[in-house]
Amino acid sequence: MAFHNTGTMSALFLTCPDTKDMDWTREFVHSLRQDGFNNIYSTTDLKLGVIYFEEIKDIIKKVHKILIVISKTSSRTLRYLHTIDCIITHLCDEGRMSTCGVIPLLIEKDVKVPFVLECFHSFNHQTDPISKIKKSLSVITEGQAAFEYSKAVINLSLHESQLRRLNKLALSANTTDRIKELANDAMQQWGIAINDKCLTVDMNTLQNISAYHRLCLRDLFNHFHADDGIRIIRATGVIKFSFQALFENGQVYNDLIAIYRGIFTVLTKDKRYRYWYRYRRNGLIAADGSELAYKPINDGIALFNDGKPHSSEFNTYESRLHSLKNFPIQSQIVRELIAECGFFSLNSLDFIQCFHCGICLRTWNINSTQHSFYFENCALRKKKLEVSERIRSKEIRDQLMGVSFDSIFARMFTYKLFPNFNEYNEQLMKFAQAGFYYLGTQEDTLCYSCCLGLTKIKEYQNPWEVHYMFSPNCKHLKELDEDTIKQFEERRQTCYNSSEFVQYLEIELMLHK
Ligand SMILES: [Zn+2]
Ligand SMILES: [Zn+2]
Ligand SMILES: [Zn+2]
Incomplete structure (x- = not known):
């Protein structure tokens, strides 16, 4: 859609066939033409008849703005409201919601804006200066159009049922790429970004915006991204956000966990496979409050499980202990503790999963798991807390595992698992010196002392500096x-919070073989 760069835009005036309204509109169009708006179509010039709407559709193709004149009478005239409905639907179907501006123009005081027009910025001829109304007819760029659309969506403060109707209206099945782009812009403003099977949620932004606005997050996500096959859920903005505030806004919290549940549902569409996941954090220490950002994911999983055990074949202690026979940690005491709390081995490094709720942990992390909400939805919650209490202290853990990563040699040894170890030898050595050992997946590392997690070995050229940055x-x-x-x-002081040092925690979804 090409926009005029300068000058005035073509516009369509829509008015109700009520003598008073038509007189007013003729007068107003006349004054605009005198001001140089020469590309104006008005329904006052059309002959009424069967092809009325066909004619309007024809004009819509040629215009960039549609001004809808509304008076008290016409706002209650069903035939007129139906015409407006048809026009908005037509704009949606043609994918022109973003490129064709809709402006409700109220010509009396106390006119109720028809429902379908509520998300557009309206003008009142009685109270708004005429210059403002004329300015609204001037050129806007596509960028501005996108922003206006996002704003309109964000500012919706309607009841949920209305929101649903509106979303159905605004997002017809055959929406264009352009509309999809705009919807993504809107979600981005709420802190949600989706690319390449990764869903990133900025918890801080989402919490701030949802405190003042109702968001149709679930509707937009489901409409455009439900089948994306998302494999990574990443939470950023986790340091400053207030979990309580997010939770108290039930609407957005429910939307969030519904989205997460949907992701698990799509992943396990093929009923033969069950999920597990890898958990990692970048720039975050295991024990800080940011872990709360994980709670909505956990609640989404619980909703998905619906009280059914994740892997009933491991519901006995013996079957779980048996699954641990090739577990990398040799200590029999550790294996028995793991089986006792309901975990079985995934036969992938030291990942373990609860047979009941499906939560995944790494053995090395059990001791750093101080937040009971990890186990909140699990029938074996009490047992898990009791055991994690018993092995919490680092000394006991090192004894049990028979290895301490205090030693640089122990840390260096872990990097033998790193793909193309020789090529990155020097960089890996730097990481080991700076206190990090390798976790065996992708570029995930952990500091033996403060439990700071990092996920970017190749990118972080100076691990000492990064270590200091975050911890x-x-x-x-x-x-x-x-x-x-x-x-x-x-x-x-200067770089903390820059894009170079993004802090996040994420889960990467996998399927059992
Ligand atoms: Zn909703
Ligand atoms: Zn569990
Ligand atoms: Zn450290």
């Missing part, structure tokens, strides 16, 4: 000299 109080950093620390601190 300045880590004991391992005591090795650094004062000058270096001063230098790191300066960079921390």
